[in-house]
Amino acid sequence: MHRNRRAKIVATVGPASASPEMLKSLFETGVDTFRLNFSHGAVSIHSKEIVTYEDTVDYARQMASKSGLSSPQDNIVVVAGIPFGRPGTTNNLRVVQLKEEVGRRGP
Template identity: 35%
Template sequence: MKRARRSRILATLGPSSSTLARIRELFDAGADVFRLNFSHGSHADHAERLKLIRQVEAERGRPIGVLMDLQGPKLRVGRIAGGKVLLEAGQPFRLDLDPADGDVTRAGLPHPEIFAALEAG
């Protein structure tokens, strides 16, 4: 059965929605794209989900889209003295390469590639 619509309904699959029965149910309810969040789960988990999606696709005779959401970079600042600071709106705050514990004025950002890519302006 072909749907006469241009929009898509996307369903994110996770641990509680990755059974064959649940994927069939979501597809039959209107989902036509399934998102796999690569920030969570192993490659083996995602391969199994993809296999189940393709099984439902074969059973229903209609293509199913798959969106593979890749994990982006996770930039973290270094340690903060006391564990946290409260910053006020408009307050100057500096990120630098110093590994010393940060405070209300600055924090270390242990990613030299960020600083190397910066240009004045």
């Protein structure tokens, strides 16, 4: 979906907006970009299985795919603090393709 406007809408994913259905609804009503806030450690929407940056990338891929916001050839940007889960740390930025390579976990 191409939107021809100068301003972009960025939404922070929280407990009320974490489901794929809600993400898709928000996207269809005008949200351009979603972000997960890990700056305060784990909260209810963050799985206990997400403990590394690679887990964050996998989670971002799953959410983009399940919500129908991206197609397999699209790139997504994942940013997370390193060391993971600590506020005020250096950010790690990675652009990854939504579709994983066969036999490879993570970007």
